[in-house]
Amino acid sequence: MSDSKFLVLSDSKNSKDFTKEVTTPEELCDRVRAYFPAADLELLQKAYTYSERAHEGQIRRSGEPYISHPLGVAAILAELNLDLPTIMTGLLHDTVEDTHATLEEIEKEFGKSVSELVDGVTKISKMNFRNTHEKQGENIRKMIVAMGKDVRVILVKLADRLHNMRSLNHMPPEKQARIAQETLDIYAPLAGRLGIMNLKIELEDLSFRYSLPDAYYSLAQEVSMKKHEREKYIEDTKRQLFQELTNRTKLNFEIYGRPKHLYSIYKKMSMR
Known part of the structure; x- marks a missing residue:
């Protein structure tokens, strides 16, 4: 995923x-x-x-x-x-x-x-x-x-x-x-x-950076290397969702996608 x-x-x-x-x-x-x-x-x-x-x-x-x-x-x-x-x-x-x-x-x-x-x-x-x-x-x-x-x-x-x-x-x-x-x-x-999710995200990532600096910088480097791949996935999925919703509803809508932030990725990896 x-x-x-x-x-x-x-x-x-x-x-x-x-x-x-x-x-x-x-x-x-x-x-x-x-x-x-x-x-x-x-x-x-x-x-x-x-x-x-x-x-x-x-x-x-x-x-x-x-x-x-x-x-x-x-x-x-x-x-x-x-x-x-x-x-x-x-x-x-x-x-x-x-x-x-x-x-x-x-x-x-x-x-x-x-x-x-x-x-x-x-x-x-x-x-x-x-x-x-x-x-x-x-x-x-x-x-x-x-x-x-x-x-x-x-x-x-x-x-x-x-x-x-x-x-x-x-x-x-x-x-x-x-x-x-x-x-x-x-x-x-x-x-x-x-x-207030943007505030929560920044608080978590800053806390991650100072509580586990080695893990933070290692993950940040890995994520940065995959930045283009992640952005492409988001744009492709946005297009698919837009087409699917357009076919199924007459509502006006906008779709926004964002990468998971570093602390969220770290927690997910730690649970594996």
Whole structure:
């Protein structure tokens, strides 16, 4: 069986690309404006400025100013077409935990909805997930869902984890392995349950890369060598499906095919 999957979708907008980097608040505003023309972009800019000032002088392990992280988190949330309070929370999510900012101040500046979301994300961030393993994963996922009564809290935390995973190479190896396993046990399954498959896939592949680097790079090389063969199989099968469905239905449809991602292939091979 080929390592490919097919989705028959009626709306191409269901496919989200979380890999597009946003590096300025103007780019973030453009992304939000694209799906929410009436958004209060001045308020969004205000949240960015507040976060930038709160994190002033803080540097990430990558050497970048800390504001690059909340900006990246907000960009991922905007790719999900989420509402303005959620995106503002992405910008502000670390201010209470890592700066002198307070929930009272955030509520005064940005409203109760944003302050409650920031509070929820802060509580989840303070939970200790060390020494987690697969048997504990389900209970921990339930704890997170219970604490995040508003699903937007979970979405912000997932975006936070994804952006951190993208820069995990700047962490010590032992911390890379721990965070990668935690992501596989908790965050990737949560993304799957919420139906955010592109986010789940990237979380899994990044976790695979840092938890089992030898297996990851070996498989990546093998898959790369078969790239043309895999793409041809997908296109051939799409054509066959299109013809078959055209003959059997009068519905309008589009067919999308994608190769299985590396972690999915690895799991399949491990089960043999």
